[in-house]
Amino acid sequence: MSPLLEVNGLKKHYSLGRPLFGHSREYVHAVDGVSFHIDKAETLSLVGESGCGKSTVGRAVLRLFPITAGEVRLGGERIDNLSAGRLRNMRRKVQVVFQDPVSSLNPRMRVRNILAEPIKNFGLVRSRAGLNARLDDLMKKVGLPADALNRWPHEFSGGQRQRIGIARALAADPELIVCDEAVSALDVSVKAQIVNLLQDLQRELGLALLFISHDLAVVEHMTHRVAVMYLGKIVELAPRHELFARPRHPYTVALLSAVPIPDPKAKRSRIILKGDVPSPINPPKGCRFNTRCPFVFDRCRSEEPELRPVEEGHLAACHLNDQPVSESQLRGVEAMARRIW
Amino acid sequence: MALLEVEDLQTHFRTPDGINRSVDGVTFSIESGQTLALVGESGCGKSVTAMSILRLIPEPPGKMAGKIRFMGRNLLDLSDKEMRGIRGNDISMIFQEPMNSLNPVLTIGRQIGETLRLHQGLSQKEAEQRAVDMLSRVGIPEPTRRVGEYPHQLSGGMRQRVMIAIALACNPKLLIADEPTTALDVTIQAQILDLVRDLKTDIGAAILLITHDLGVVAEVADRVIVMYAGRKMEEASVPELFANPKHPYTEGLLGAIPRLGSSLRGATARLSEIPGMVPNLKKQIDGCLFSERCYKATDICRKIAPGLEEKAPGHVAACHYASKEMVPA
Ligand SMILES: Nc1ncnc2c1ncn2[C@@H]1O[C@H](COP(=O)(O)OP(=O)(O)OP(=O)(O)O)[C@@H](O)[C@H]1O
Ligand SMILES: Nc1ncnc2c1ncn2[C@@H]1O[C@H](COP(=O)(O)OP(=O)(O)OP(=O)(O)O)[C@@H](O)[C@H]1O
Ligand SMILES: [Mg+2]
Ligand SMILES: [Mg+2]
Numbered sequence: 180m181s182p183l184l185e186v187n188g189l190k191k192h193y194s195l196g197r198p199l200f201g202h203s204r205e206y207v208h209a210v211d212g213v214s215f216h217i218d219k220a221e222t223l224s225l226v227g228e229s230g231c232g233k234s235t236v237g238r239a240v241l242r243l244f245p246i247t248a249g250e251v252r253l254g255g256e257r258i259d260n261l262s263a264g265r266l267r268n269m270r271r272k273v274q275v276v277f278q279d280p281v282s283s284l285n286p287r288m289r290v291r292n293i294l295a296e297p298i299k300n301f302g303l304v305r306s307r308a309g310l311n312a313r314l315d316d317l318m319k320k321v322g323l324p325a326d327a328l329n330r331w332p333h334e335f336s337g338g339q340r341q342r343i344g345i346a347r348a349l350a351a352d353p354e355l356i357v358c359d360e361a362v363s364a365l366d367v368s369v370k371a372q373i374v375n376l377l378q379d380l381q382r383e384l385g386l387a388l389l390f391i392s393h394d395l396a397v398v399e400h401m402t403h404r405v406a407v408m409y410l411g412k413i414v415e416l417a418p419r420h421e422l423f424a425r426p427r428h429p430y431t432v433a434l435l436s437a438v439p440i441p442d443p444k445a446k447r448s449r450i451i452l453k454g455d456v457p458s459p460i461n462p463p464k465g466c467r468f469n470t471r472c473p474f475v476f477d478r479c480r481s482e483e484p485e486l487r488p489v490e491e492g493h494l495a496a497c498h499l500n501d502q503p504v505s506e507s508q509l510r511g512v513e514a515m516a517r518r519i520w
Numbered sequence: 521m522a523l524l525e526v527e528d529l530q531t532h533f534r535t536p537d538g539i540n541r542s543v544d545g546v547t548f549s550i551e552s553g554q555t556l557a558l559v560g561e562s563g564c565g566k567s568v569t570a571m572s573i574l575r576l577i578p579e580p581p582g583k584m585a586g587k588i589r590f591m592g593r594n595l596l597d598l599s600d601k602e603m604r605g606i607r608g609n610d611i612s613m614i615f616q617e618p619m620n621s622l623n624p625v626l627t628i629g630r631q632i633g634e635t636l637r638l639h640q641g642l643s644q645k646e647a648e649q650r651a652v653d654m655l656s657r658v659g660i661p662e663p664t665r666r667v668g669e670y671p672h673q674l675s676g677g678m679r680q681r682v683m684i685a686i687a688l689a690c691n692p693k694l695l696i697a698d699e700p701t702t703a704l705d706v707t708i709q710a711q712i713l714d715l716v717r718d719l720k721t722d723i724g725a726a727i728l729l730i731t732h733d734l735g736v737v738a739e740v741a742d743r744v745i746v747m748y749a750g751r752k753m754e755e756a757s758v759p760e761l762f763a764n765p766k767h768p769y770t771e772g773l774l775g776a777i778p779r780l781g782s783s784l785r786g787a788t789a790r791l792s793e794i795p796g797m798v799p800n801l802k803k804q805i806d807g808c809l810f811s812e813r814c815y816k817a818t819d820i821c822r823k824i825a826p827g828l829e830e831k832a833p834g835h836v837a838a839c840h841y842a843s844k845e846m847v848p849a
Contacts (some may be wrong), residue, residue: 230675244702335796337562363702366562366732371776371791378790393705400791402780419783420717437706438780439713439735443759451714452707456661 181255182216183387184240184355188249189213191235195460209235211411212249214486217355220381222388224259224398226434227408230459233391236408240389241275242266253355256325271301274348276341276362278360283344284332290343291328297351300408313350320383321346322376322406338369345376355387362397374401395438399423406494407431410467417493430468467497474499521592523574523726524694529586531565531572538802542568544750545586552693553720555727557737559773560747561798566730567616569747570696573728574613575603581769583794590694609639614683614700616730622671622679629656631669632686639690654685680704684712691723698730713740732804734777737745738762746770749809751798752828756835766837768814769794808839816841 188214192206210232217223225233239246242258251259255371258269275517277283283390284293294314296302304310318325332340332504341361348356358377362370378401380386392398407415407430413426433450440447452471457463463470469479478498486496531543543565550556558566571577572584575595588595590611595603606615615621623631632654633647642650648667654813655663656683671679685699701709705728707717717740719725729741737744737758744761746754746769754767765771772794796813799805808814811821832845 228707230678260750326676366560367734367773368561368776368794371778371793374778375793388717394778394781396778396782399780399783414668423781424784434706435780437710439706439709439733440780441734441738441762441774441777443738443762445738448711451710456659458661460662 181252183219183221183254184217184389185252185255186216186236186240186249187214189236189239189246190248191232191239191244192247194195208411208462210239211459211462213408213411213413215250215406215413215416217387217389218352219387220385221404222381222390222402222403224390224392224405225408226395226398226405227395228394228434231408232411232459233408234359237275237359237389238389240355241273241357267301271297271351273357274351274353274355274402275357275359276344276348276361276498278363281332281337281340284347286332288332289328290332290396291364293332293343294347294350297347303350303352309491317346320349320380322372336369337371338365341365341369341373342376345380346372346456349380349384353386355389357389357391360393361390363392363394370397370437377401380457380510392410395435407434410457410462412467412496413494414468414497415495417490419496421486421490421493425490425493427489427493427500428468428497429472429474429499433473466496523552523591524728525549525587526569526573527570527587527589528792529569529584530587530833531568531577531582531584534581535585535802541801543572544801546747546750546752548728548745548752548755550694550728552726553724554645554743555716555720555729555741557729557731557744558747559731559737559744560753562732563798563801565750566747567698570613570698570728570730572608573696574611608635609690610692611694611696612687613696614698615685616698616702621683624671627668627670628674628682632667632689635686635689646735650689651685654689655682657688657715658682658685659708660685662668681708681712684715688715688719691719692725694726694728695719696728698729699732700729701736702732709736716740734762734774746773750801751809752836753810753837753839754835754837755828756832760832760835764832764835766831766835766842767810767839768816768841769810770825770837772813810839 191210192208195205195207213236215223225236227233233250233265238244246259250257253269253272261269291314294317295310298310298313314328315325318327323339323342335343336353362373365373374397381388390402399419402419404418406413409427409430426435433452436447436450445475450473455466457470465481466479466484469475472479484496484498486494489495489500527547528754529543529546531767533540533542546569558569560566573588577584579788629648629651632651636642636647636650651667652663653665660666660678660681689694694729701712704712716727720727731737741758743757745752746767754770765774776794778791794813799809799812806825807822808825811817814821826840828836831837831842
């Protein structure tokens with residue numbers, strides 16, 4: 180059986196208008212050849228630094244723009260080149276929850292109408308009674324009182340608005356929800372509530388989640404697998420335990436080591452990345468991480484490492500994982516990974 | 521004398537359906553070279569506290585009372601002109617919403633340079649050079665190219681770093697940072713937090729750090745205040761607060777955070793939640809503001825609001841049931 184979502188060789192390049200005199204047109208290589216899949220009822224998290232292309236991947240899956248190359252498949256069917264008519268049904272199956280619950284809800288619509296819109300648009304109910312039953316059910320699912328339906332978005336707190344955002348996504352009866360920094364703006368206690376809610380809904384409805392976040396502790400708490408992106412590419416992809424216990428890419432190790440730990444007594448060794456932060460307009464030759472990698476050697480500057488299996492289900496794109504690499508270098512990454520715990 | 525002394529600050533807003541007691545009698549101080557963190561649930565009054573210090577509260581509908589002494593002078597007594605000389609110079613602020621605080625029609629370089637020319641009298645050229653330096657210090661790639669760009673051409677994280685660059689450009693005596701790293705990924709965050717630490721050690725600046733992220737607090741702050749519904753609930757040194765929280769609300773906050781490494785310890789149970797919601801700040805509440813949500817609450821909590829009391833040396837909390845250690849008189 181094919182996975183729910185398949186992304187193969189996805190590229191998205193943004194053109195930067197107004198080429199400088201005497202120069203050719205420039206492109207932002209926002210996403211530059213990304214492949215992954217998500218199964219039904221599975222959470223795959225996308226992590227990586229700001230600007231590495233996470234949201235762009237999310238938007239490509241939502242089909243919010245034409246992609247530059249590659250393909251996106253939902254339930255085995257290509258959706259990146261669908262006609263408008265067929266697109267509608269696909270849009271129902273893939274929904275999104277954004278970071279900012281405030282600006283993503285129409286302030287001039289009552290909650291009832293915000294939620295009824297997708298239900299009606301996609302023809303999911305036949306009668307007024309059916310609609311009302313569905314709306315009540317949605318409120319229950321996201322833990323809001325039924326009378327919330329008659330109120331306006333500004334009457335709710337940030338956490339409640341995020342619940343409304345989730346209810347709106349659920350209203351379309353989706354199979355996959357793209358959560359783009361969906362819990363990042365929430366404070367500690369509300370974040371815990373929303374994370375628990377997403378996990379409950381996944382269990383109950385068999386939802387798949389593409390969970391985009393820079394909060395690695397939340398990711399570790401709720402994901403099944405993790406894809407680490409760097410400058411438009413996936414550099415490591417592994418099941419949760421594998422990734423957190425035995426990272427095989429120096430960038431992943433650096434990322435994990437940089438997470439602030441809520442324990443003032445914790446003594447972790449931190450890897451502060453030095454060197455130039457490269458630009459997605461002119462990505463470095465060879466490995467894209469070579470300008471900042473503490474383990475860089477000659478081959479990294481000339482040859483781009485492929486994303487290859489290093490263990491069952493664990494992919495990494497780093498020359499250090501190759502056989503000819505010296506013992507000491509390999510020990511370096513492992514030792515570094517061990518030191519951060 | 522501490523650099524900043526806030527005494528019984530009250531900032532209230534008049535709204536159509538009553539007075540919103542956003543900040544209701546908050547007292548604290550910060551020494552030079554010290555980082556004080558302000559934490560608490562959304563809406564508890566952290567940003568309003570910060571805006572009050574900078575006198576950026578619109579009056580009306582806002583109204584401030586109490587004292588805000590900065591280097592001995594009560595800021596609430598200063599003229600608008602005197603206040604403008606302090607803002608962006610002696611006291612600078614990194615705002616929570618970077619997009620709203622950058623001017624969309626000015627290039628990044630102009631915006632950083634403007635501050636420097638205004639407050640430090642640098643020439644256009646010097647200011648521009650300094651702007652490029654600042655951009656590279658906050659980790660923006662290709663700074664020479666980016667100085668010429670406009671805010672909409674940058675990613676959210678980059679705009680946040682530009683704000684940080686502007687705030688740090690004048691070497692302020694007090695930096696107020698309102699969620700400075702929320703929009704940033706962890707590697708850049710680590711870099712920015714280092715920068716903030718440098719500011720503290722190199723020029724002895726004081727820092728008021730507002731954040732939801734208790735990890736960031738543990739990492740960079742010296743002391744921490746936990747706010748709830750406009751009041752201070754607990755204050756202690758960072759090691760003390762994390763090891764020995766006295767207020768049930770603080771306990772709840774610490775219990776609700778997912779911890780990195782949880783899957784390695786096999787512990788990925790549900791996150792614990794603090795039940796219920798923040799009370800309406802427009803209603804008069806006689807008892808403890810947290811009592812509705814507190815697992816320890818009894819009748820006395822619902823009737824009488826507990827005052828702040830020193831429960832251990834240098835550790836205050838407002839709770840009838842917080843354990844009290846011997847405090848030397
Ligand atoms: N409409 C656009 N035009 C030009 N460049 C764009 C556009 N949208 C995004 N980019 C660029 O594409 C790259 C990837 O952006 P994207 O928003 O996917 O990053 P991200 O990983 O989601 O970052 P963040 O963590 O900051 O949200 C960035 O360099 C960004 O500046
Ligand atoms: N100009 C204003 N007029 C009326 N009420 C206001 C105004 N500014 C803030 N408030 C209210 O003051 C209270 C405290 O808000 P504040 O922005 O300080 O919260 P916060 O602790 O910074 O929250 P967050 O973590 O979400 O940033 C809120 O109830 C808010 O609605
Ligand atoms: Mg994004
Ligand atoms: Mg705020």
